[in-house]
Amino acid sequence: MTEARRVLPIEDDQSVRWILGETLSEMLDVEILEGGNGVEGLALALADSPDVVLMDKVMPGMDGLTFCRELRANPTSPRCQLRPCRAGTLRLCLPRNWPARLMPG
Numbered sequence: 001m002t003e004a005r006r007v008l009p010i011e012d013d014q015s016v017r018w019i020l021g022e023t024l025s026e027m028l029d030v031e032i033l034e035g036g037n038g039v040e041g042l043a044l045a046l047a048d049s050p051d052v053v054l055m056d057k058v059m060p061g062m063d064g065l066t067f068c069r070e071l072r073a074n075p076t077s078p079r080c081q082l083r084p085c086r087a088g089t090l091r092l093c094l095p096r097n098w099p100a101r102l103m104p105g
Helices: 014-027 038-048 064-073 087-093
Strands: 005-010 030-032 052-055 081-084
Touching (some): 005 038, 064 081
Parallel strands (some): 005 030, 005 052, 052 081
């Protein structure tokens, strides 16, 4: 039995985090971790070693660029893929048949 891949969305907008988590878990066999800001996301990334981090670039506390620098500077950081994600481009990540009532904007 293989372990599910871990995806860590870091987004200060709770509804965007929810949509990302629901979409990814529906489409793929992944474990979703959630961070509400860069500081929280960094702690989760170091503790839970996600395979992929989807992060907002503009967040309170610690922005996405600072998050990347901090993660890469830590010798115990996981080797994971980092992907910037903005709420305005979320529509591109969602499947065509996603319910219209849940579509952003």
